[in-house]
Amino acid sequence: MKLPWKSGAEPVDESSETSVDDAATTDSARVSARSGATTPGKGRPTPKRRDAQARKQGPVAPPPTNRAEARARRKAEKSTLSKEERKELRAERNKARSEQREKMMSGDEKYMIARDRGPVRAYARDLVDSRRNFAGLFMPFAIVLIVAMMVPDFAFYINFLMLAFVVFMLIDSVILGRMVNNRVSERYPDSTDGGIRLGFYAFTRAMQLRMMRAPRPRVSVGDEV
Numbered sequence: 001m002k003l004p005w006k007s008g009a010e011p012v013d014e015s016s017e018t019s020v021d022d023a024a025t026t027d028s029a030r031v032s033a034r035s036g037a038t039t040p041g042k043g044r045p046t047p048k049r050r051d052a053q054a055r056k057q058g059p060v061a062p063p064p065t066n067r068a069e070a071r072a073r074r075k076a077e078k079s080t081l082s083k084e085e086r087k088e089l090r091a092e093r094n095k096a097r098s099e100q101r102e103k104m105m106s107g108d109e110k111y112m113i114a115r116d117r118g119p120v121r122a123y124a125r126d127l128v129d130s131r132r133n134f135a136g137l138f139m140p141f142a143i144v145l146i147v148a149m150m151v152p153d154f155a156f157y158i159n160f161l162m163l164a165f166v167v168f169m170l171i172d173s174v175i176l177g178r179m180v181n182n183r184v185s186e187r188y189p190d191s192t193d194g195g196i197r198l199g200f201y202a203f204t205r206a207m208q209l210r211m212m213r214a215p216r217p218r219v220s221v222g223d224e225v
Contacts, residue, residue, distance in 0.1 A: 105216045115201070116215065120193045124180050124202050126225045129217035133206035134172035141165055173203045183225075 064070040081089065104111040107122070115121070145162060148154050177199025184194055205213060219225060 105214055107215050107218065112215065118193065120184055120188055120191050120198070121201065123184060123187060123225070124198060125205060125213075125215070125217070126219050127180050127183055128176070128202050128205045129210070129213070130219045130221060130223050130225045131176075132221055133176060135169050135176075135203060135206040136209065138165075138169060138207050139209060173199075173206070176202055176206060 064073055077089075100111050109117045116125075145158055148158050177196075180202045181194050181198055184191060184198065210217060
């Protein structure tokens with residue numbers, strides 16, 4: 001039975017109001033966190049663009065199999081880098097290339113081409129570098145002949161000198177090749193590297209100027225090898 005002096009409104013439960021307020025506060029906190037109003041610090045430095053791209057690309061690709069593929073990769077890499085990054089990358093490559101060449105010139109077989117590797121080839125180079133080779137005069141003599149050919153009156157003499165030089169160079173090269181093969185056979189009797197192939201290797205090195213030979217000569221002219 002409803003008495004007239006009582007109000008029609010039901011009493012409000014204070015505990016339910018508190019629960020509603022807490023839920024609203026929690027929802028507002030979640031919305032604030034999602035909105036990114038305050039972004040917490042990362043705690044680490046921002047990675048470089050090149051490192052970030054390397055992580056995105058996944059595992060490192062195998063080395064190129066030919067020059068065309070290497071050029072295509074360099075072109076694709078340059079298109080993704082800034083001017084400063086390309087300059088830095090070029091400087092790093094030049095430095096690495098210079099270091100590799102210096103190690104190759106000093107005799108480190110790790111950086112040599114397959115033609116120059118092995119103790120037999122190193123011994124053959126020492127034999128060539130320890131003597132004066134007639135073939136070593138080819139480049140200076142060729143320059144002198146080119147200059148002399150500008151004088152028409154010397155044409156006959158130039159042809160004669162060129163023929164004589166070629167004959168003497170061939171004779172000296174045959175002597176050098178036989179000497180290198182004999183010495184290699186004595187020191188390395190089990191070696192299969194010899195014959196015309198080793199003789200031609202010695203001849204090509206003898207034709208180069210001493211300052212241009214690679215790897216760099218380890219012995220001086222006249223030294224015992």
